Amino acid sequence: MGVSRRTFITTVAGGSAAAGLAALGVGSGTAAAATATSAASPAASAAGDVVGKISVGYQGWFACAGDGAPINGWWHWSQNWSQSPSPSNNAIKAWPDMREYSKTYQTAYSNFNGGGAATLFSSYDQQSVDTHFAWMKQYGCDAAALQRFNPNSSEGPTRDAMAQKVRNSAESKGVKFYVMYDVSGWTNMQSEIKTDWTNKMSAHTASSAYARQNGKPVVCIWGFGFNDSNHNFSAAACLDVINWFKGQGCYVIGGVPREWHVGGSGSRTGFDGVYGAMNMISPWMVGAIGTAADSDNVYNTYNVPDQAYCNANGIDYQPCVLPGDVSARQRTHGDFMWRQFYNMVRAGAQGIYISMFDEYGEGNQIAKTAENASMVPAGSGLLALDEDGTACSSDYYLRLTGDGGKMLKGQIALTATRPTPPVAGSASTGTVISLLALANNEYVTADNTGTSPLIANRTAIGTWEQFDMVDAGSGNIALRAHANSLYVCADNTGTSPLIANRTAVGTWESFQLIHNSNGTVSLLALANKQYVTADNAGASPLIASRTAIGTWEQFTLITA
Known part of the structure; x- marks a missing residue:
């Protein structure tokens, strides 16, 4: 397997090998x-x-x-x-x-x-x-x-x-x-x-x-x-x-x-x-x-x-x-x-x-x-x-x-420091929010320290009812529950209720925040392109299962 080592005989601008290497910053x-x-x-x-x-x-x-x-x-x-x-x-x-x-x-x-x-x-x-x-x-x-x-x-x-x-x-x-x-x-x-x-x-x-x-x-x-x-x-x-x-x-x-x-x-x-x-x-x-x-x-x-x-x-x-x-x-x-x-x-x-x-x-x-x-x-x-x-x-x-x-392509400067965070949108928008469901006028909670699906059944705001609004990229948001510091997920492509159980933001954890004409907001899940609803007038857990916005799909966004 012996291979003769080829000699580096040409450089930029036709100079010597040493000059070429020096010009290219070796060492x-x-x-x-x-x-x-x-x-x-x-x-x-x-x-x-x-x-x-x-x-x-x-x-x-x-x-x-x-x-x-x-x-x-x-x-x-x-x-x-x-x-x-x-x-x-x-x-x-x-x-x-x-x-x-x-x-x-x-x-x-x-x-x-x-x-x-x-x-x-x-x-x-x-x-x-x-x-x-x-x-x-x-x-x-x-x-x-x-x-x-x-x-x-x-x-x-x-x-x-x-x-x-x-x-x-x-x-x-x-x-x-x-x-x-x-x-x-x-x-x-x-x-x-x-x-x-x-x-x-x-x-x-x-x-x-x-x-x-x-x-x-x-x-x-x-x-x-x-x-x-x-x-x-x-x-x-x-x-x-x-x-x-x-x-x-x-x-x-x-x-x-x-x-x-x-x-x-x-x-x-x-x-x-x-x-x-x-x-x-x-x-x-x-x-x-x-x-x-x-x-x-x-x-x-x-x-x-x-x-x-x-x-x-x-x-x-x-x-x-x-x-x-x-x-x-x-x-x-x-x-x-x-x-x-x-x-x-x-x-x-x-x-x-x-x-x-x-x-x-x-x-x-x-x-x-x-x-x-x-x-x-x-x-x-x-x-x-x-x-x-x-x-x-x-x-x-x-x-x-x-x-x-x-x-x-020169669109960002040459840098030895990685500019990409491991978690998409890991930097918060700086906003802590709560959601009040129009379906029953109660607050959305990450119940049981986040181990249960989200549901609108609280009359006051506590830790479980607070979420960090996180930039998920491309104009979308993610919600990080204060109950357990995990991200809200429209699990199983949106077929399961929303639950705060993810450590990182992906498609299932991303939502488009829709601002309605009456001042409320709605959440469109990227997992399945359907709207989050406080189903059964808020008696059932939140789930992304609606193709249009009605009363159950509207929330008042409250900032801390």
């Missing part, structure tokens, strides 16, 4: 040096759909028995796809937040610790893909890189269908997408990848949502140059494939080993020409780093000289950023991921690739994930986002990605 941790680093790295290409943008890897490879997918099994949810996922037949390291999927599939896990059936989504359902792409749009993920493995297998028909579903969602939600071939283990890759592009995937470039850079459709090929038996392609074969795609008018991204430029045992020898032929270089980091200190070491050892080489050779640079494996407790409530964003932006990266959007198998996903133990199956052994004791909303890593994208 300097000062803010001034970081700023100079970013400014010293002009893009080889103008901003487009991947340059100056956040791209996210999208697996789209989860299926469930009974979902109609040609693969007909629990694809990537379990070890044995023919059998339902269970603690003894598990293939994932984190459980998704299932609250926004309209169609779900029962597993063999026990119910959630917090109650409710342990169900999973299928990527084959268009609604699931629509949900994911709606999140991408909401949280600033600019482009989805659809992972495409060797399609000439039993998985091929399902992967073909997934490409169309991704296209549908990208078009309807206003997100770009492109094909990212993972050539791992693809024996006849050199010929078959060309056939697949010609006969199938190139048709998707006609979509208005297909990503283009420099006016060309984007294609990524992941796996060239890795020094292992799963990627044992010759340099000549790899160069032929790259040049063929460029001959088809494509802008080619290469997913390469982190040691592609500075050298090391992870990269094959003789691949300099392969790497140099790519339009954009995207070094892989999953499994290579697990702490913020690791990211700093990679920044100095790899990223800075990589960026200098790319600048000098007209190649765009798209380093990888990952949130960390939940099961390995790498995330440190976002500090690990933010350090990578900071390092990549100060290095002057032209784009950032997030690994991954939906990789629940590696526990490395940014898509909405179980916030706490109440949202994972009992006895599963799976950890939630609060595994280190810090409460995190299920969308935290999407929000963190959004802020990282803003820093990449």
Whole structure:
């Protein structure tokens, strides 16, 4: 596995290697040096759909028995796809937040610790893909890189269908997408990848949502140059494939080993020409780093000289950023991921690739994930986002990605301090409120220290009748009960009564505050887009079950 270390021979402005590294701030941790680093790295290409943008890897490879997918099994949810996922037949390291999927599939896990059936989504359902792409749009993920493995297998028909579903969602939600071939283990890759592009995937470039850079459709090929038996392609074969795609008018991204430029045992020898032929270089980091200190070491050892080489050779640079494996407790409530964003932006990266959007198998996903133990199956052994004791909303890593994208685009200043709070809207509006129901002229209470559902049955305001009004983002609010300092939840997609039992704000804990013409307010639950009612003239617990506002859905808002 010996690999000769390639010599760093070119720098920005054609100077010496030492000068190039100095210009890029190697060895300097000062803010001034970081700023100079970013400014010293002009893009080889103008901003487009991947340059100056956040791209996210999208697996789209989860299926469930009974979902109609040609693969007909629990694809990537379990070890044995023919059998339902269970603690003894598990293939994932984190459980998704299932609250926004309209169609779900029962597993063999026990119910959630917090109650409710342990169900999973299928990527084959268009609604699931629509949900994911709606999140991408909401949280600033600019482009989805659809992972495409060797399609000439039993998985091929399902992967073909997934490409169309991704296209549908990208078009309807206003997100770009492109094909990212993972050539791992693809024996006849050199010929078959060309056939697949010609006969199938190139048709998707006609979509208005297909990503283009420099006016060309984007294609990524992941796996060239890795020094292992799963990627044992010759340099000549790899160069032929790259040049063929460029001959088809494509802008080619290469997913390469982190040691592609500075050298090391992870990269094959003789691949300099392969790497140099790519339009954009995207070094892989999953499994290579697990702490913020690791990211700093990679920044100095790899990223800075990589960026200098790319600048000098007209190649765009798209380093990888990952949130960390939940099961390995790498995330440190976002500090690990933010350090990578900071390092990549100060290095002057032209784009950032997030690994991954939906990789629940590696526990490395940014898509909405179980916030706490109440949202994972009992006895599963799976950890939630609060595994280190810090409460995190299920969308935290999407929000963190959004802020990282803003820093990449210069919309917020370069900062080593993470600007994203783990809990959405964790800062209170500063208002303590009580709600007086018009249904019976009584106050809403989080009864029994919050262990019972909210109900309007109090004649005076005490601790149980007071709530912090919290900013939940996008103009919405959350209510934190003084009774127990937990957030009010429209549980089970709003089908259960409101109860204060959540440690973080997610969709079920978010409400739109409606100001009525008579001075009262109403609450529209985001969980199901229905109004909260003091049902049965206030004799029953509050529940989000009304499609229109009447007397029972109106409250007088009283501030402390």
